[in-house]
Amino acid sequence: MFIAITLIFAQSLFPQPVAQRVRQPREVVEAYRVCQRFQELMAEDLDFDRAFEATFTKDPRRRREIAITEGEFGNVDLTSVDDASLIDALKARMQIFYLMLPLASPRNDEEEELFFPAAIKAIIERKPPQAPQEFRSYALQLKSDAKTFREHLNQLAATNPAVAERIRKFKADLAKKIIPPSHVVKPLTAYSHGRVLDLNDKYYQIGDYAVIREGREMRIIGIRFFSRLF
Numbered sequence: 001m002f003i004a005i006t007l008i009f010a011q012s013l014f015p016q017p018v019a020q021r022v023r024q025p026r027e028v029v030e031a032y033r034v035c036q037r038f039q040e041l042m043a044e045d046l047d048f049d050r051a052f053e054a055t056f057t058k059d060p061r062r063r064r065e066i067a068i069t070e071g072e073f074g075n076v077d078l079t080s081v082d083d084a085s086l087i088d089a090l091k092a093r094m095q096i097f098y099l100m101l102p103l104a105s106p107r108n109d110e111e112e113e114l115f116f117p118a119a120i121k122a123i124i125e126r127k128p129p130q131a132p133q134e135f136r137s138y139a140l141q142l143k144s145d146a147k148t149f150r151e152h153l154n155q156l157a158a159t160n161p162a163v164a165e166r167i168r169k170f171k172a173d174l175a176k177k178i179i180p181p182s183h184v185v186k187p188l189t190a191y192s193h194g195r196v197l198d199l200n201d202k203y204y205q206i207g208d209y210a211v212i213r214e215g216r217e218m219r220i221i222g223i224r225f226f227s228r229l230f
Helices: 002-010 026-045 048-055 060-070 083-103 109-115 120-125 131-158 161-174
Strands: 205-206 207-214 215-224
Touching: 026 048, 026 161, 026 205, 026 207, 026 215, 048 083, 060 083, 060 215, 083 120, 083 161, 120 131, 120 205, 131 161
Parallel strands: none
Antiparallel strands: 205 207, 207 215
């Protein structure tokens, strides 16, 4: 599944510039700034953990709900799973996803085999456990998987100029400035991703990012990766 959607995500991540601009409220400007910060941090070294901690919500309850909602952990009952394991699993899955994006859409079977050998395919296709007591081990395995995938990508980049160029272009795209639309961005309610927010809580949809005010800061609560699929 991951391989099939990477190209769609890569094409939909970055909003296109518009010719006309309006003056956005300060809160909206700050929301755009935190999204830009996330992309710039990712563009440096594709380190999702670092970008997540710098830009996502700090609220423990929201972080747990984000992990449950966005982690795609199947039907396992996560009630008894500790917060740290859930969040670590989410970060590792997202780390693998971002490391995979530069390798999206190999040109031929030979390149696909080079990009995604059996050991790497096993990482991509790893399923969540069926029993909650196995989840901590699963989270640790995902962290190991992410490290293995990064080593694989680094090795490819060091020996294959085409892969190095793919990574360069992907990072350059991530670093592009996010341009606000030609209308004033207004807050929304009824955020539909799990129980991250209450029904009446306000948030901003900044391209594919959902952003809220948390204390004195704007913080990301979600990334809508597959908006072009529907």
